[in-house]
Amino acid sequence: xxxxxxxxxxxxxxxxxxxxxxxxxxxxxxxxxxxxxxxxxxxxxxxxxxxxxxxxxxxxxxxxxxxx
Amino acid sequence: xxxxxxxxxxxxxxxxxxxxxxxxxxxxxxxxxxxxxxxxxxxxxxxxxxxxxxxxxxxxxxxxxxxxxxxxxxxxxxxxxxxxxxxxxxxxxxxxxxxxxxxxxxxxxxxxxxxxxxxxxxxxxxxxxxxxxxxxxxxxxxxxxxxxxxxxxxxxxxxxxxxxxxxxxxxxxxxxxxxxxxxxxxxxxxxxxxxxxxxxxxxxxxxxxxxxxxxxxxxxxxxxxxxxxxxxxxxxxxxxxxxxxxxxxxxxxxxxxxxxxxxxxxxxxxxxxxxxxxxxxxxxxxxxxxxxxxxxxxxxxxxxxxxxxxxxxxxxxxxxxxxxxxxxxxxxxxxxxxxxxxxxxxxxxxxxxxxxxxxxxxxxxxxxxxxxxxxxxxxxxxxxxxxxxxxxxxxxxxxxxxxxxxxxxxxxxxxxxxxxxxxxxxxxxxxxxxxxxxxxxxxxxxxxxxxxxxxxxxxxxxxxxxxxxxxxxxxxxxxxxxxxxxxxxxxxxxxxxxxxxxxxxxxxxxx
Numbered sequence: 409x410x411x412x413x414x415x416x417x418x419x420x421x422x423x424x425x426x427x428x429x430x431x432x433x434x435x436x437x438x439x440x441x442x443x444x445x446x447x448x449x450x451x452x453x454x455x456x457x458x459x460x461x462x463x464x465x466x467x468x469x470x471x472x473x474x475x476x
Numbered sequence: 477x478x479x480x481x482x483x484x485x486x487x488x489x490x491x492x493x494x495x496x497x498x499x500x501x502x503x504x505x506x507x508x509x510x511x512x513x514x515x516x517x518x519x520x521x522x523x524x525x526x527x528x529x530x531x532x533x534x535x536x537x538x539x540x541x542x543x544x545x546x547x548x549x550x551x552x553x554x555x556x557x558x559x560x561x562x563x564x565x566x567x568x569x570x571x572x573x574x575x576x577x578x579x580x581x582x583x584x585x586x587x588x589x590x591x592x593x594x595x596x597x598x599x600x601x602x603x604x605x606x607x608x609x610x611x612x613x614x615x616x617x618x619x620x621x622x623x624x625x626x627x628x629x630x631x632x633x634x635x636x637x638x639x640x641x642x643x644x645x646x647x648x649x650x651x652x653x654x655x656x657x658x659x660x661x662x663x664x665x666x667x668x669x670x671x672x673x674x675x676x677x678x679x680x681x682x683x684x685x686x687x688x689x690x691x692x693x694x695x696x697x698x699x700x701x702x703x704x705x706x707x708x709x710x711x712x713x714x715x716x717x718x719x720x721x722x723x724x725x726x727x728x729x730x731x732x733x734x735x736x737x738x739x740x741x742x743x744x745x746x747x748x749x750x751x752x753x754x755x756x757x758x759x760x761x762x763x764x765x766x767x768x769x770x771x772x773x774x775x776x777x778x779x780x781x782x783x784x785x786x787x788x789x790x791x792x793x794x795x796x797x798x799x800x801x802x803x804x805x806x807x808x809x810x811x812x813x814x815x816x817x818x819x820x821x822x823x824x825x826x827x828x829x830x831x832x833x834x835x836x837x838x839x840x841x842x843x844x845x846x847x848x849x850x851x852x853x854x855x856x857x858x859x860x861x862x863x864x865x866x867x868x869x870x871x872x873x874x875x876x877x878x879x880x881x882x883x884x885x886x887x888x889x890x891x892x893x894x895x896x897x898x899x900x901x902x903x904x905x906x907x908x909x910x911x912x913x914x915x916x917x918x919x920x921x922x923x924x925x926x927x928x929x930x931x932x933x934x935x936x937x938x939x940x941x942x943x944x945x946x947x948x949x950x951x952x953x954x955x956x957x958x959x960x961x962x963x964x965x966x967x968x969x970x971x972x973x974x975x976x977x978x979x980x981x982x983x984x985x986x987x
Contacts, residue, residue, distance in 0.1 A: 419565035426558040426722055429715040433704050441691030445703055449557045450763045456561045457756035460568050464749050 413466045422456040478630045478801075484810025485629060485817070488671070489645070492664045492818055496652030499659040510854045511584055513657035514833040515741040518579065522750050524662055525742040528826075529751060530758045531665030532738040533563075533729065535614075536621025536820035538762050539672075544792035546769025550701025552714060554766055558722035560759035563729050568752035571730055572745035573902040573986045580985045585830075586736050586898050587838040593901050595978025596909035597842060602916050603894045604838035607733040608831050610891040614732070615827045615868040618820040619646075624790045625813040628797035643869065645821065650865050653825045654858050658741055661825040668822050671815035673761065678808065679800070680764045683771045686803050696774035711945035717936045720948035728892040728951055731899070733830035734823060765796075772799040824868070832861035885935040886927055889951040893919035896955070896962050902986060909975050911965035919958030926950035 425431075435443040503519050505512035520528060538556070545553030574589065583589045587604035591597060619642065626641045652660045687693050694702060707713025729735055742748055777783050777798040786794040800812050836857040841848050848856070897912045926937040927950055938947040970976075 416569060419569065422561050422565060423723070426562060427719045429704065429719055433706070433715070435702065438691070438694075441689050441694060443694060443702055445551060446554065446763075446767065449554065449561075450760065452561050453557065453756050453759045453763065456564060457753055460564050460756075461753040463568065464753050467749075 413463060415463045415466050418459045418463065421459065422452060425452055478806055478809065480806035481810035481813065482629050484807050485814045488811070488814035489648075489817070492667055492821075493648050493652065495663050495667065496648070496656060496660040499652070499663040500656040502659050502663060507655075507657060508851050508854050510833065510836065510850070510857055511582070513854050514584060514829050514857055515737065516658040516662055518741055518743060520662060520742050520747070522747050522754075524666075525738070525747050525751050526754055527665045527669050528662045528741065529735075529738045529755060531661065531668055531819070531822040532734055532826050533755075533823075534672075534758050534762060534819070535823040536618045536816070538765060539816045539819055540621045540624055540793050540796060541617070542762065542766050543769035543772070543796045544794075546701075546766050547772050547795040548769075548792040550697075551704050552718060553769065554763075555718050555721045555725075556766060557759065557763045558719075559725045559729075560762055561756070562723065562726045564752045564756055566726060567730060567739075567755075568749055570899050570902060571739050572748045574736075574898075575739060575742065575745045575748055576987060577902070577981055577985045578740050581981065584740065585733065585834045585837050586731070586894065587834060590897055590901065591838070591842070592980045593905070594897070594909035594912070595975065595980070596913070599897060599909045599913045599916075600838055600842065602913055603897060604834050606890050606894050606916075606920075607731075607736075607834050610887040611733055611827050611831050612864075612868065613887050614734075615824050615864070618824040618827070619868060620793065621820040622817045624793050625797055625816045627789060628786060628794065628801060629813060645817070646865060646869055649821055649825055649828075650862055653828060653861055653865075657858075658737065658826065658829055661822045661829075662741070664818065664825075665822050668815065668818040671811060672819055675812040675815045676761050676764055678804070679768055679771075679812075683768070683775075683799065683803050687771065687774055693771055693774040696776075697770050698773075701770075701773070710943065711938075711947070713945075713947065717947045717949070720952045721936065724892060724949035724952035724955075725888060727895055727899075727955070728888045731891045731894050733834055734827040737826055737830040737833065768796050768799055772796065775799060775802060777802055824865075828861045828864045828868075829857075831864050832857040835860040835864075886924065886932065888949075889923035889927060889935065889954060890920060892951045892955045893923065893958055896959050905976055905979055906966060906970070907962055908966040908969040908973075909978075910973075911962045911969050914965060915958040915960075915962030918961045919954045922957050923950050923954030926954060 432445055432448045434445060437444055439447040500507065503517065505517040505519075507513045511518060542553055542556045577583065578589060581588075581592055583592065585604065586607065587600045590603050591600040594600075622645060623642055631641055684690050684693060687696075704714040704718055707715055730739065739748055742751075772795040777795060778787060780798070780802065783794065783798040783801070786798060797813065800809055804812060836853055840856050841853060893916050896907065896915055900907065927935060930937065935950050936947050937950045937953060938945045939953060940946070
């Protein structure tokens with residue numbers, strides 16, 4: 409039985425980040441020549457994946473069968 | 477004709493053809509059973525599911541259409557990135573529950589679940605038909621992707637001779653899907669994804685080197701394409717358009733039959749949760765692929781005389797193939813084009829299997845021939861998968877391409893109308909099935925109407941609230957109407973004519 413963790417509320421962060429378009433619709437600061445608009449959103453792919461990983465770890469029941 | 481590229485391309489294609497037939501022997505099961513043929517026996521672990529879902533969700537749309545949108549419309553095309561960010565929290569929270577209940581009750585499609593959860597065959601039919609209709613233009617889009625790379629290899633377009641390579645590719649697809657079922661695209665997806673990753677990494681390293689770095693690339697892109705247009709007074713302009721396209725697309729994605737098939741074929745709910753954390757690797761790839769559209773702009777492929785014919789035939793969809801032809805050696809063009817073509821073939825195979833499952837389970841068995849045996853069920857599905865593909869082939873040969881892409885926008889508007897029944901139905905039985913059916917109808921009609929007012933040339937419809945114009949993806953607006961109708965009507969119907977006793981699933985089935 410899987411128990412939903414309160415950590416799932418973290419999933420609201422990527423939604424908020426995406427909806428708040430004015431926060432990232434800009435050129436500066438650039439990263440390696442890539443405007444902020446693009447690298448910031450690429451960065452959120454990694455952040456969101458990490459959040460899912462954190463929640464998965466927290467909800468994972470310990471013991472045998474955990475590695476399958 | 478680019479012979480080196482053609483030889484590499486054909487060689488890789490032959491290799492995956494053999495693989496497609498060999499796949500029937502893989503993790504052997506009785507292919508005369510629908511869940512064996514159509515779901516690979518629900519046996520795919522974390523690793524195979526990663527490749528299968530990656531191959532399933534990141535289609536010709538990713539490789540051809542998203543960069544084309546960046547090339548043509550600029551930063552707006554980047555909405556595909558936030559879209560593929562928020563699909564994974566949704567996948568994690570919602571769909572392991574679907575896997576569990578489907579596993580417990582032997583459901584193969586979303587409509588199977590609806591039938592069990594609500595006991596209403598008409599709501600099941602609505603969900604089934606929505607899935608079938610929304611998938612057709614999506615398959616056609618895969619063919620557009622294949623057509624573009626085949627054309628870019630130098631085959632003359634038009635006429636029966638021009639269509640021959642595409643028809644051959646499709647016959648191969650049809651044959652191995654028929655014999656091997658979902659095992660074929662699962663196995664081929666591994667090869668395809670390796671090729672795609674190699675191509676993207678090569679492009680992201682080689683092209684900026686060729687052009688003198690990312691700073692030079694962006695300097696060559698017109699400023700208007702580098703950012704979203706800042707909205708004027710009294711409107712949220714491109715900001716709300718961008719955000720709602722991302723969110724609407726994200727809620728629609730896993731409702732598509734082919735996504736559902738990928739999810740249900742995994743071996744446990746845990747495999748799905750785990751994949752929600754590791755699938756974003758593909759989103760990163762999608763982001764870099766999107767930037768290829770800008771690289772094509774910076775290189776100026778649109779004004780090179782050797783590509784004039786390609787752009788005339790395929791429009792901005794030709795931008796990525798042109799970029800590759802201009803920067804890669806011939807043999808690697810063959811690898812890259814094979815990656816794109818196979819990348820279109822894998823989802824097309826899964827889509828045809830998914831729609832065949834729906835036709836067989838939710839239309840044939842439910843309405844036409846209830847006494848059908850397991851053996852007959854799998855047989856009907858195999859034949860249905862052929863019919864679907866022939867339909868899609870006619871679609872692409874006889875309809876203009878622009879039309880298919882506009883229909884795809886409608887596909888998202890339609891499939892999202894099943895969200896209240898399927899997604900919310902996994903968490904609550906508050907909703908009454910007839911209320912859901914009426915909400916579905918309101919959503920389909922209002923969404924289609926919004927798209928019609930745009931002459932089906934776009935999907936961003938402006939609503940006006942408190943004197944402010946809010947342009948947004950019609951799918952999101954129409955599903956909000958759908959949900960409101962379903963919620964209000966359920967409150968009434970639950971009192972006078974509750975249908976909750978028809979639910980055959982139990983709370984513990986979802987864990």
